[in-house]
Amino acid sequence: MLPEEVQSKLALNLVKEIGPATEKRLQEAGFQSLKDLIVRGPVDVAEVTGMEMDTSIIICNKARAVLEELGIIEKSFVTAISLYDRRKKVDRISTGSKSFDELLGGGIETRAVTEVYGEFGTGKTQLGHTLCVTVQQPRWQGGLEGKALYIDTEGTFRPERIVSIAEARGLEPDVFLNNIIVAKAYNSAHQELIVEEAGPVIEQSGARVIILDSAVAHYRAEFLGRATLSERQQRLNKFMHILVRLADTYAVAVLVTNQIQASPDSIFGESVKPVGGNVIAHTSTYRLFLKRSGKNRIARIVDSPYHAEREILFTLTDKGISDVG
Ligand code: GTP
Numbered sequence: 001m002l003p004e005e006v007q008s009k010l011a012l013n014l015v016k017e018i019g020p021a022t023e024k025r026l027q028e029a030g031f032q033s034l035k036d037l038i039v040r041g042p043v044d045v046a047e048v049t050g051m052e053m054d055t056s057i058i059i060c061n062k063a064r065a066v067l068e069e070l071g072i073i074e075k076s077f078v079t080a081i082s083l084y085d086r087r088k089k090v091d092r093i094s095t096g097s098k099s100f101d102e103l104l105g106g107g108i109e110t111r112a113v114t115e116v117y118g119e120f121g122t123g124k125t126q127l128g129h130t131l132c133v134t135v136q137q138p139r140w141q142g143g144l145e146g147k148a149l150y151i152d153t154e155g156t157f158r159p160e161r162i163v164s165i166a167e168a169r170g171l172e173p174d175v176f177l178n179n180i181i182v183a184k185a186y187n188s189a190h191q192e193l194i195v196e197e198a199g200p201v202i203e204q205s206g207a208r209v210i211i212l213d214s215a216v217a218h219y220r221a222e223f224l225g226r227a228t229l230s231e232r233q234q235r236l237n238k239f240m241h242i243l244v245r246l247a248d249t250y251a252v253a254v255l256v257t258n259q260i261q262a263s264p265d266s267i268f269g270e271s272v273k274p275v276g277g278n279v280i281a282h283t284s285t286y287r288l289f290l291k292r293s294g295k296n297r298i299a300r301i302v303d304s305p306y307h308a309e310r311e312i313l314f315t316l317t318d319k320g321i322s323d324v325g
């Protein structure tokens with residue numbers, strides 16, 4: 001259950017169309033607050049509760065209106081100047097490296113989904129681990145004094161690594177470990193269930209970052225061959241959209257890691273493409289490509305709506321993601 005003051009602020013019955021019977025039905029289906037309704041959306045709400053689609057649409061739209069009114073989510077119509085003001089104030093989390101942060105305009109952005117792709121060993125998982133620590137630090141050190149939710153699909157989350165990153169930064173490891181919630185996803189359906197149920201967990205814990213390492217591995221392993229491609233993309237698409245709505249509704253940063261595959265359509269030699277086709281590309285707000293450069297690593301920002309396509313050098317040390325030299 002959510003804390004009382006949060007619950008009353010987001011209570012389902014703030015929407016007058018939600019009477020006691022509907023409220024009970026929604027709660028039984030796992031929807032605890034108005035935020036849950038808009039994260040899942042009308043199609044899911046109708047499917048899970050068995051209510052009419054029309055009713056579900058009305059309820060979800062009203063839920064959005066109430067949250068807009070409360071200033072919890074962005075209004076549908078806003079002036080560019082108020083958007084600009086809000087963008088200047090958007091919270092960011094330090095990656096652990098100054099130049100990496102600069103590349104991103106100050107760190108990994110909240111209310112957005114950032115995709116990071118690259119070959120094995122390029123630092124995707126290390127970035128996830130580092131953010132679990134930096135997000136907890138005070139603002140003047142690049143954090144948000146928030147917690148982290150780590151969804152591990154590859155079995156590569158290592159508490160020992162959190163300990164070493166914290167210790168190397170002069171921090172008390174136990175405190176930091178205690179503020180990271182780890183969910184191990186055993187298959188794609190389980191991974192979907194975890195994000196569908198993540199809302200109340202974020203609310204209760206005060207998480208400001210969600211790491212999904214990796215977004216695609218289960219889909220890639222389970223859906224083999226061309227015949228299953230469209231189902232895979234559909235499922236991945238729905239999954240990514242839930243992440244986008246979680247980011248926006250709960251003001252969290254979402255980091256998804258992605259694998260790469262050799263691109264057969266390249267005529268210019270070395271070329272790699274992230275897995276997941278257009279789905280991940282189109283749903284992520286920012287995309288980062290990591291690659292090796294001797295002992296160091298290069299991070300390049302690609303397809304950003306407002307960053308120039310630029311790259312920087314960073315390195316992987318005991319501190320996690322770090323500056324070179
Ligand atoms: P895949 O998941 O296999 O695709 O790779 P990835 O991009 O997630 O790689 P990951 O982030 O796990 O990076 C692994 C690299 O991080 C290693 O090759 C090391 O260079 C570095 N690394 C990992 N742990 C440590 C550590 O404790 N100390 C130091 N100095 N470097 C580490």
Ligand code: MG
Nearest residue numbers: 124125156213
């Ligand atoms: Mg990894």
